[in-house]
Amino acid sequence: MNSSRPLRVAVIGSGPAGIYASDLLMKSGRTVEIDLFEQMPAPFGLIRYGVAPDHPRIKGIVNSLHAVMEKPNVRFLGNIEIGTTITVEKLHEYYDAIVFATGAVADRDLDIPGENLNGSYGAADFVGFYDGNPRFHRTWNLTATHVAIIGVGNVALDISRILAKTANELHTTEIPDNVYQTLKTNQATHIHIFGRRGPAQAKFTPLELKELDHSRTIEVIVNPEDIDYDEASINARRASKSQDLVCQTLEQYAMRDPKGAPHKLTIHFLESPVEILGEDGNVVGLRTERMELDGTGNVTGTGKFTEWPVQAVYRAVGYRSDPVPEVPFDQAKAVIPNDGGHVLDDSGNPIPGLYATGWIKRGPVGLIGNTKSDAKETIEMLLADYDAGNLPEPLHPDPSDIITYLTDHDVDYTTWAGWHRLDNAERELGAPEGRERKKIVEWEDMVVHARHQSHD
Structure with missing residues (x-):
């Protein structure tokens, strides 16, 4: 354990599984810095893109997820596809641990x-x-x-x-x-x-x-x-x-x-x-x-x-979950092989610094309560490894280093401040018709509103 600097964690996926894992890390009593990576330009995963639009009660879950994302030690980095925009191997250079919470969107x-x-x-x-x-x-x-x-x-x-x-x-x-x-x-x-x-x-x-x-x-x-x-x-x-x-x-x-x-x-x-x-x-x-x-x-x-x-x-x-490039995947079960938290290699041994939670960990079953207990199990394993000094040391632990990498590679990433701009734009579209919001659909239109700006 390196107590001279915060524990740096990359969480891959900004749906409930990833956000609950982030929340537990922040409540652990350790000093943590979390970057939530998301392949979509906007956060919230299946809550935004998997819940029927006539279910505003379930959409209310977004409010509790929002509160976690507003915390100063959580940073949202959207429009980034792990394995394409940046590799898992490269992520290891910037973080002590990587938690996969990529969910399941295929049939x-x-x-x-x-x-x-x-x-x-x-x-x-x-x-x-x-x-x-x-x-x-x-x-x-x-x-x-x-x-x-x-x-x-x-x-x-x-x-x-x-x-x-x-x-x-x-x-x-x-x-x-x-x-x-x-x-x-x-x-x-x-x-x-x-x-x-x-x-x-x-x-x-x-x-x-x-x-x-x-x-x-x-x-x-x-x-x-x-x-x-x-x-x-x-x-x-x-x-x-x-x-x-x-x-x-x-x-x-x-x-x-x-x-x-x-x-x-x-x-x-x-x-x-x-x-x-x-x-x-x-x-x-x-x-x-x-x-x-x-x-x-x-x-x-x-x-x-x-x-x-x-x-x-x-x-x-x-x-059905999709595999993540460079990460072991059980094709039959459509999950990342794990022991309840650690990602396992082909021999069944934990891969240092890699973890899984949510549907990519156990398959697409259960409700929000299951997702919370999943995250608890995974984060307890991660923190035990951290306390025991078993996490690999990143080469570039400064939070600004990953931003430098993304900028140097012309990645058009989106941010949490950008989500607020997109959110406001959707609400403004809905207002003339008396609706809470009207979703912006086209990918590039979402990025235009949500992309990083120098003051974000």
Whole structure:
């Protein structure tokens, strides 16, 4: 441990995982200096680009993240791609430790025939579109009247809600103009969500499931025959108040009288997708096999198949992390190999000064609370290594040295002061329409507002 200077840490990724790790470092009692690197021009990761725009309650998490970013010993450096703009090897010259919190933005494969047909979409691509992520499409084909969504998590609920609401219902949110104009062309009237197991195995959160029915345009439908529980399902309900509330809500949907809303949103359980059906290269249907619970919460096939006439399929079966250049990566699990915090080499040994937290550490599961406990475990390991003097000494520990490097290499990086300028610009765009903000979508337009200036 070198107590004559602050502990210098580079955190890669400015979503919740990276910001929580930074917060714990600052609360550790050590003197620390943290640089939060982000490949996007703006901070906040999936909170900005992965949460549906009609969920302002979840957006409120940004306020707590904002408070951490305002601390004087945290510096935001955006529009920097690790491995391209600067290598991990080069970062070692400026920091005692590097923490990877790069999250997961790619779609997991479903691995059934027809997955690559026109009209078969990954959930992450659609979320990127409607959240105005500059790396994703600006328009979307919304001509399908009957749509299937595969998966029973909150992302499936978000997608179903965006497809089932009217464009005008969503216009009050921060969606960019291109998203609003595209959603006005949406022709979806029948949306089907499919889960291969039962209600007690659904990954919805209770509030999101209940909110699904708040729109006057949406009729949520559950077939009473899909409400089935085996012994493991009953135990799952007893063990989790949240899961029990999900089941109660689904039971209420199954028992009630129709309310006559124009958009029908049906949640199906015990239907396992086996093939996306195509004609002339386009989606024309989804084939599922009826399943039955086996007593353990898992399912077995019954041999009874159903073909659902749909023109679009959205695969919401989970996100997948991308590898970071120069850093070990487990392709099968899509995570950085780790022992709970340390990044491990191919022989299973910790690599000095490298750490992982969040979804890149454990896979894309769990909520914000899991991300906080993840960060705690990782940062405790990092601090133990620091206290024991086991971190490699950086060649250039002065905070100005990395700025000199970026400037010398003509890196057009963005800053926290720049984020405030971008934030203000988005709010000014929304104000004439009575909206909190309207997102700026184009990458270069974001950089123009947020790039570093001499007084930042």
